[in-house]
Amino acid sequence: MAVHAAALARQHRGLTLQLLGDIFRRYPLRGAVMLLALLLASLSEGLGLGSLLPMLTVAVEGQAGDGPGQTVAGWLAAAGIEPALGPLLLLILLAITLKSALLLLAHSQVGSTATRFVTALRHDLLASTLASRWEHFLQLPGGALTNTVSMESQRVATSFLAGVNAMTFLLQALVYAGVALAISWQATLVGLAAGVVVIGACSLLVSASRRAGQRQTASMRDLAGQLADILLSVRPLKAMGRGALVETALVSENERLDRALRRQVVSAAALTAGQEELFAVAIVAGLYIALAPLQMPFPTVLALVLLLGRMLAQLGKVQKEYQKVAIGESAYLACKDTIAAARGAAERSGTLPPPPLRDGVTLARIRFAYGNKDDNKDGHRPLFDGLDLHIAAGSITTLMGPSGSGKSTLLDLVLGFATPDAGQVLIDGQPLACTALTAWRQQIGYVPQETHLLHDTVLHNVTLGDPTLDAIDAERALREADAWELVARLPDGLDHVVGERGGRLSGGQRQRILIARALAHWPRLLILDEATSALDDFSEAAICRTLRGLRGRLTILAVSHRPALGEIADRVYRLPAPGLHPKDLIAVNKARDCTPGGQANPIPCFSTLPMED
Ligand SMILES: Nc1ncnc2c1ncn2[C@@H]1O[C@H](COP(=O)(O)OP(=O)(O)OP(=O)(O)O)[C@@H](O)[C@H]1O
Numbered sequence: 001m002a003v004h005a006a007a008l009a010r011q012h013r014g015l016t017l018q019l020l021g022d023i024f025r026r027y028p029l030r031g032a033v034m035l036l037a038l039l040l041a042s043l044s045e046g047l048g049l050g051s052l053l054p055m056l057t058v059a060v061e062g063q064a065g066d067g068p069g070q071t072v073a074g075w076l077a078a079a080g081i082e083p084a085l086g087p088l089l090l091l092i093l094l095a096i097t098l099k100s101a102l103l104l105l106a107h108s109q110v111g112s113t114a115t116r117f118v119t120a121l122r123h124d125l126l127a128s129t130l131a132s133r134w135e136h137f138l139q140l141p142g143g144a145l146t147n148t149v150s151m152e153s154q155r156v157a158t159s160f161l162a163g164v165n166a167m168t169f170l171l172q173a174l175v176y177a178g179v180a181l182a183i184s185w186q187a188t189l190v191g192l193a194a195g196v197v198v199i200g201a202c203s204l205l206v207s208a209s210r211r212a213g214q215r216q217t218a219s220m221r222d223l224a225g226q227l228a229d230i231l232l233s234v235r236p237l238k239a240m241g242r243g244a245l246v247e248t249a250l251v252s253e254n255e256r257l258d259r260a261l262r263r264q265v266v267s268a269a270a271l272t273a274g275q276e277e278l279f280a281v282a283i284v285a286g287l288y289i290a291l292a293p294l295q296m297p298f299p300t301v302l303a304l305v306l307l308l309g310r311m312l313a314q315l316g317k318v319q320k321e322y323q324k325v326a327i328g329e330s331a332y333l334a335c336k337d338t339i340a341a342a343r344g345a346a347e348r349s350g351t352l353p354p355p356p357l358r359d360g361v362t363l364a365r366i367r368f369a370y371g372n373k374d375d376n377k378d379g380h381r382p383l384f385d386g387l388d389l390h391i392a393a394g395s396i397t398t399l400m401g402p403s404g405s406g407k408s409t410l411l412d413l414v415l416g417f418a419t420p421d422a423g424q425v426l427i428d429g430q431p432l433a434c435t436a437l438t439a440w441r442q443q444i445g446y447v448p449q450e451t452h453l454l455h456d457t458v459l460h461n462v463t464l465g466d467p468t469l470d471a472i473d474a475e476r477a478l479r480e481a482d483a484w485e486l487v488a489r490l491p492d493g494l495d496h497v498v499g500e501r502g503g504r505l506s507g508g509q510r511q512r513i514l515i516a517r518a519l520a521h522w523p524r525l526l527i528l529d530e531a532t533s534a535l536d537d538f539s540e541a542a543i544c545r546t547l548r549g550l551r552g553r554l555t556i557l558a559v560s561h562r563p564a565l566g567e568i569a570d571r572v573y574r575l576p577a578p579g580l581h582p583k584d585l586i587a588v589n590k591a592r593d594c595t596p597g598g599q600a601n602p603i604p605c606f607s608t609l610p611m612e613d
Contacts, residue, residue, distance in 0.1 A: 026117065033109050035167075037105045038106045042099075042171040045095065117157070121156060132346055134412065135418075141225030144224050146224060146228065147221055155217075156332045163325045166325065179307055187304050198315075201274070201278065206267075208263060208267045209267040209326050213331070223254060271320060279312045279316060286308065348433075349435075352436065360391050361425065363389040367387075382421070389410075393555050396569045398557075399572075401575030415527070416432055416441070419433070445527070447514050447528045449533070453513060455497070457494065458493070462474040463520055469521060471494055480546050480549075481512045498513075511531060512543070526547075527558075532560065537564075541564065544567075544568045
């Protein structure tokens with residue numbers, strides 16, 4: 001996810017105005033209404049300006065007289081409008097009102113289009129990321145994703161608004177040029193040439209802004225990613241008096257961002273100053289040439305200065321708005337890249353509805369290795385090779401084994417987060433690979449190792465906002481998780497807000513609420529990954545009683561280092577230490593093999609596939 005300014009710059013080639021193109025393609029009708037309104041608004045402005053010409057002549061000479069003023073007066077007379085001061089002023093007022101109304105219509109379309117587009121962009125970012133494979137998700141720094149969804153998408157909206165403003169000013173400049181053409185095509189061409197020269201001379205500043213925008217995008221992502229990462233570890237850092245290290249770690253990114261923002265401000269200011277100076281030179285020179293060597297009539301010169309001056313001013317604004325588009329374009333590119341990467345790593349799901357879990361989950365001759373599967377150079381050593389294992393429906397199965405032996409990975413295989421390189425995960429005999437993953441996971445209650453809660457009420461933490469669950473479901477689940485008493489003692493009960501990541505509750509209390517969350521939606525398979533590690537013996541015993549009570553009603557698969565969950569299990573699988581042969585996997589089938597003295601008979605489990613090393 002780390003984005004570098006150089007990479008953005010490379011990808012930027014050919015991207016110019018892609019954002020506007022994408023928006024118009026996505027909302028063609030709105031885009032057409034917007035463009036039409038902008039065009040009509042510019043024409044109204046032209047009408048007002050055109051009326052200004054005979055009015056100037058009337059004001060200076062007492063009548064329409066010769067020249068462009070008379071030409072326009074002739075057009076107005078043909079339309080039944082008398083070229084006198086009163087009707088002309090009224091016409092100018094009408095044209096300005098019409099222009100304002102049309103601009104209002106255009107900009108309300110622009111505003112709602114921008115909001116819709118950015119909302120859709122945020123949705124695409126979240127939906128594609130959530131639908132991506134677990135290993136892709138693991139590579140995304142959470143802070144960088146938050147930054148993309150909040151900051152970068154907002155910069156996209158700003159960029160779009162600037163792009164539309166640029167179009168508005170361009171249309172207005174063209175209308176001014178059109179009216180000026182009616183007075184003097186030579187002067188208009190000279191004015192346009194002056195505009196092109198000034199804009200060309202200032203384009204370096206736009207390129208500088210674009211590069212600064214790319215650096216801002218890259219720095220913001222890195223900074224947000226690092227910040228979120230560090231904040232997760234802030235407690236130990238503070239506890240060990242290393243808070244200052246946070247600042248040191250972020251200082252270089254912060255400075256990079258600061259430099260990028262300063263460059264943007266300086267380029268924008270330089271563009272304004274540069275344009276003003278060069279346009280002033282062009283206008284003064286034009287004024288001198290028109291009045292001295294050419295000796296043009298004063299009303300004509302006045303009208304030309306007014307029109308061409310405004311045309312140049314509007315052209316200047318086009319460039320300034322385009323500068324804003326250039327600054328924001330890298331944010332759009334970064335959003336698109338994030339979406340494309342997530343879509344490229346989309347989870348592959350089957351379509352068959354999940355079976356009702358009457359027989360159980362079977363892992364048959366599983367081979368699995370972490371790492372890039374296409375990368376044969378490394379020859380990644382498989383974590384599992386020929387693993388066979390059965391989780392009987394309605395029973396309690398506990399996975400034990402040393403750290404790193406693959407217990408959580410085995411859960412990931414059952415959840416469909418990891419895909420075996422060979423062999424199959426079967427649900428009641430149906431391959432998980434052919435099963436609709438979301439529907440399968442909806443049958444699962446999952447309690448993770450980490451005890452992070454949402455910064456919300458206990459009720460929301462248990463129901464997760466599922467509209468099919470209410471306070472009664474939450475209470476039932478909390479009772480089953482032995483958490484009801486603790487919730488009842490909280491100041492606001494179910495409505496108690498648990499704080500950031502659940503920080504206003506103890507680790508054990510959070511764990512019990514997480515167990516209640518896993519039970520709230522009546523799962524068929526309950527998976528507990530070290531779910532009692534933060535509990536005292538008494539609370540763990542209560543959870544074990546609950547799990548025993550649930551035996552038969554649902555299938556329970558638990559990972560635990562602690563004996564209690566092993567003691568209540570119908571079957572315990574002891575995974576061998578990393579690097580050992582899978583035939584060392586031991587299954588202790590207590591339901592069948594318990595001796596009268598209560599001692600379980602370890603039975604070796606299934607697999608005899610040779611390792612490849
Ligand atoms: N996403 C991953 N990418 C690469 N290697 C991984 C990944 N997740 C786990 N591993 C490696 O796979 C091995 C098994 O990890 P796993 O988390 O499944 O073990 P575990 O038995 O659950 O360990 P613990 O009891 O410490 O939680 C470890 O060597 C670990 O480093």
